Amino acid sequence: MRSFWRFSGLVAALFMAMFTVQRHLFLAFSHQHLVGISWRDILQSHLHGLPMDLSATGYMLLLASLFAVPMLFSRSKALRKSFRFTLVACIVLSALVNVVDIGLFDAWGVKIDRKALSYLRYPAEVAGATSVGRMAMLLLVAGVQCLFFLFLLKKIDLLEEDFRKVRSRARIVTAVLFPALCLLAARGGPQDLPISKSWAWFSRYPVLNLAAMNSVWNLLETTVEPAEFSENPYAFMPDADAKKLFAQGHRHTGGPDDRIIEVQRPNILLIMLESWTADVIEPLGGDSGVTPQFTRLCKEGMLFTNFYSTGFRTEQGLCALISGFPSQPTTTIIRKYGKFDRLPSVVRTLDSAGYTSRYYYAGDVSFANTRAYLDAMGFDKVYDENAFPIERRTRWGAYDEELFNFHLRDARTATVPFFQIIMTSTSHEPFDAPVHEGFEGSDGNLYRNTVHYTDRCLGAFLDSAKSQPWYANTLIFIVADHGHYLPHNLPQYSAARHRIPFLVTGGALKNDLRGSSNATFGSHVDFPVTLLAQLNLPHSQFPWGRDLFSNATPHTAYWTFNNGFGIADSTQQVVFDDRSKRVIEIRDSSRTADEQRLLNAGKAELQLLLDRYMEFDQ
Missing domain, CATH: 3.40.720.10 (Alkaline Phosphatase, subunit A)
Structure with missing residues (x-):
């Protein structure tokens, strides 16, 4: 099972590195908002973003485990193709979300939120709010990201082993432990309360807080949260x-x-x-x-x-x-x-x-x-x-x-x-x-x-x-x-x-x-x-x-x-x-x-x- 765990660890490291690069890109494109902010504060944005990066990595690998776990008991080519497709889709999605957030912050000062998603019903107008040159540049950035990280993914693809030759006990333990670890990472750790957006909010500079907030994690949280309020989110006083x-x-x-x-x-x-x-x-x-x-x-x-x-x-x-x-x-x-x-x-x-x-x-x-x-x-x-x-x-x-x-x-x-x-x-x-x-x-x-x-x-x-x-x-x-x-x-x-x-x-x-x-x-x-x-x-x-x-x-x-x-x-x-x-x-x-x-x-x-x-x- 060493190859399985080694590959899983390398994929997790790849995703973490990808999120770090995307945070650098977000800050680079938002450089005009960094005037007067110290390098120490900018570094803090990266450090505060690590738990959310790990959580997003956990969600991605948890999704991939739907195919990875059955692969421990089957040699099916369809499972392996589905597993690789899931990883590829995660990389492509992450790159696209990254450049969308760059564009949104440039225009509205936010990352993807429910208000922004509500504009997807007007694709022509959304496209019209960005110049052709700006859109082309952002798509180029997304494309380069995809090519680079897909190239790295191909280099570390080690899952050609027939796991059926491994002892059943090891496979069963792995089948239980791998999703459990992914779930643990996704919730941010073993603490009582799971990770939330507040983990990324550490600075008086909103650009640093938004940079720390993982874009994929934010998209997942935005799409699954209730469409409207069940209670007033701004109940400050009686x-x-x-x-x-x-x-x-x-x-x-x-x-x-x-x-x-x-x-x-x-x-x-x-x-x-x-x-x-x-x-x-x-x-x-x-x-x-x-x-x-x-x-x-x-x-x-x-x-x-x-x-x-x-x-x-x-x-x-x-x-x-x-x-x-x-x-x-x-x-x-x-x-x-x-x-x-x-x-x-x-x-x-x-x-x-x-x-x-x-x-x-x-x-x-x-x-x-x-x-x-x-x-x-x-x-x-x-x-x-x-x-x-x-x-x-x-x-x-x-x-x-x-x-x-x-x-x-x-x-x-x-x-x-x-x-x-x-x-x-x-x-x-x-x-x-x-x-x-x-x-x-x-x-x-x-x-x-x-x-x-x-x-x-x-x-x-x-x-x-x-x-x-x-x-x-x-x-x-x-x-x-x-x-x-x-x-x-x-x-x-x-x-x-x-x-x-x-x-x-x-x-x-x-x-x-x-x-x-x-x-x-x-x-x-x-x-x-x-x-x-x-x-x-x-x-x-x-x-x-x-x-x-x-x-x-x-x-x-x-x-x-x-x-x-x-x-x-x-x-x-x-x-x-x-x-x-x-x-x-x-x-x-x-x-x-x-x-x-x-x-x-x-x-x-x-x-x-x-x-x-x-x-x-x-």
């Missing part, structure tokens, strides 16, 4: 305490202290800008020259300087803007039937006040279940790529210029007062639209290039809109659907990544507010309450939001990311990672009282958010 803290932070007044509109029932136009971040908005302290038209528009409107996205996906921002419902760390309510259709809707409230409604998008509006959500929210008309002839398109739909032009034509037929949303798309990843705006080269410049294009289209659209009969009576809100890690390679959890532009302009805005700024902290979820309060319409059905123009309301910005949240106000800023159970970003470490106050408020909000999310099924 319900009474959470509700008390939430009530203190969401005090509602009778109406806004500041009126921003000249008329009682203005038209409402909401323009959502794909992936715009404050880092490319000069009036917000961002790069100069990227959004000159937006800078010009700021002189005609009121700019919020402390506005944050609720999440990092379009559907999260959309759901917060229409339903006032915050994003969730590991799920997306817009794709959950029986949940999203029970959300409140600013569209329905406006409809009861005589408003008509339209939604404009130049791509596939069914992506991420958006069409079903918009229909459930009560939109009168939803326009997508099939609504008008398209001359030029990106992977995500028609160019923004064509979308804006279509709106100018269609809005002439709209019954007033109206509520309309325009959702742009040209500045979506992978930022490969062949527009030439003067930015060349790096990923950061590719991003700046497409944002500059959308900015130019936005300026031209609003200049044309001013000559339309509806403009003088229209309040226009311009906001990003979410931020982006580019152009400065920000981590997914950071406050800076979630800080986005929010501008109020249009003919219905009071003249004395033009060219002003507002330092109130807020996020997407505040839009329904703020808008309806200005229109003197009921808004109690939106408990998560606050009226941005109410001086008596405590104002905070709140966002979530994968298993964590961030919260900020005028005194402090806190980012909390639930896996490591620690604060991983803070604005001012000397303000400990404000840190604890915001941390408790954020925990209470997340706990009640998941309570409400789960209640929708009941």
